[in-house]
Amino acid sequence: NILIDDNTFNSILSANNTYIKGNISKYFETKNKIIEQVEQTVSKVNQSLDTFFNNFQKSLFVFISFFLTVFIYKIINKAEVDKIFNKETSIIGLGLLLLSLFFMIFSRVILSLDKERMKNRYEKVKDRYKDVLITEDIEKILNNDEEYLSEISYLNKRVYWYTFLWIITLMLFLIILFLASDYLELYSNVDNNLKPNCCC
Incomplete structure (x- = not known):
């Protein structure tokens, strides 16, 4: 048996504790880096979704501005406003x-590409730390992809x-355009007149 005095033993314990604390510190540092990179990835896709919604708002603003401009022009020129559009x-x-x-459609395509990019980056983050942590630890840190899948589900709902809303808005403005246009109404009436009458 090797005899170790108290001072030497205490030094060994201190060194061991320092080593353990260092490893724990590195573990939490790695864990925080993984979480941070995942959050950054999700944040970028959310920004793309915000861009998609902003594009819708811009489109809506263009329609409202166009309709109001034509309507105000009719009023200023004291023209008939029964049919706003010529x-x-x-x-x-x-x-x-x-x-x-x-x-x-273009905005949806871009958003889909961003979603696919997020998925690839998420998988790369997991693969990047397999040299440092075991797969079980990575899955535990990421809660078995539960948070990621939850974000994807939420993202898909918002996109839907x-x-x-965008399609409904387009249909609404199309209906308004047909109802308020003498040209489209005339075109529609011509088509109806060209249809053969059925005799009973």
């Missing part, structure tokens, strides 16, 4: 609706409702 403004209105539709 041929030119009706075509412009339809063009704006089409542009908004394409803009919505924003898209639904």
Whole structure:
């Protein structure tokens, strides 16, 4: 047996405690880095979602501005306001609706790409620390992907409702455009007159 005096033994204990504390400190440091990188990844996708909603707001603002401008122009020129839109403004209105539709589709594509990018970055964060931590620890830190999946679910719900709201808005403005346009009403009446009458 090796005899160790009290001073030496205490020094060994102190060194061991220092080593353990150092490892624990590194563990928590690594844990915090993982969480921070995941939060940054999710935050960037949320920013993309905010951009999608801002695009919808801009589109809505353009429509309202266009309708109000034409309406005010009619009032200033003391023109009949039963039908606000003539041929030119009706075509412009339809063009704006089409542009908004394409803009919505484009925004959805960009958002989908950002979501896919977030998924890839999330997996890379997990792989990056496999040399430092075991897989079980990483899964424990990330709560078995529960928080990530919750964010994805929340993101998908918001995308669905924003898209639904955008489409409803487009349909609403299209209906208003048809009801307030003498050109589109005339075009519709011509089509109806061209249809053959059914004789009983």
